[in-house]
Amino acid sequence: MIKKILVLMLISLFMFNTAEAKEGKNMTRQEIADKNLEILFNVKTKDNKGSDKDFMDILQKYIFGEVFTIGDLDIKTRELLTVTSLTVMQTLPQLKAHIAGALNAGNTPVEIRETIYQCAPFIGFPKTLNAISVFNEVIKERGPEKELKSTKTTNESDRYQKGFEIQNPMYGDEIVQNMKGLPDDMGSDVARFLTEVCFGDFYTRGGLDIKTRELMTIAILTAAGNTGVLKSHIKGNLKAGNSIETITTAIIQVMPYVGFPNAFAALKAVKEIMAE
Secondary structure, three states: OHHHHHHHHHHHHHHHHHHHHHHHHOOHHHHHEEEEEEHHOOHHHHOOOOHHHHHHHHHHHHHHHHHHOOOOOOHHHHHHHHHHHHHOOOOHHHHHHHHHHHHHHOHHHHHHHHHHHHHHHHHHHHHHHHHHHHHHHHHOOOOOOOOOOOOOOOOOHHHHHHHHHHHHHHHHHHHHHHHHOOOOHHHHHHHHHHHHHHHHHOOOOOOOOOOHHHHHHHHHHHHHHOOOHHHEEEHHHHHHOOOOHHHHHHHHHHHHHHHHHHHHHHHHHHHHHHHH
């Protein structure tokens, strides 16, 4: 009896997904854009033209009606990738809108905060502070101010070791080797900072798993145009459990925000890793 119920549930789920996929194929890009805009911002394309109708028409149909259909990322992850790219580029008015959109898509405040925190080792602390200020504004505007719990999991005595335990399986001693030869062995200090800060202070935090943090790093490096470090993190993503298809989709997701040249350079890096 239980087996029969499970079979019926699977058939129903298959029929639902097939119907949903069929509906998506039959929808125009404006209809798809309307569906996504309603989820994220509670508006439709016709109601959200801003100060320039033609420009917004191109933007909305391209981003929300086409890019959102590429690959298999859910809308929650797509918005976290968008928040990441806008943080890197410091486009704060758009960041504010997409933080709200990320909440509407089902992300928790902690997940969004950790997504912004994840940017700090790669873009620096001042830019990240700007984004955190915008995040705090959105949280305050949406209801009674409530302090988010800390997701810190390390202390002064174990942050290096815990960071090393994350870093080493994915990246080995790559940075140690790259920093060798600096005056007064300062390269050793730099390598230690990376382990303690990037991996010890940030990657160990709760709220996002390693797999998601690594995917956000793909968006960070694509937006920054840093294809050299990106290639290393594509390999790290694969070791963390992200597929090459997911990595490619993430780059395409941020393409409208970072521009075609940065996205093309990142996609070329993906192809080079695939060829290896």
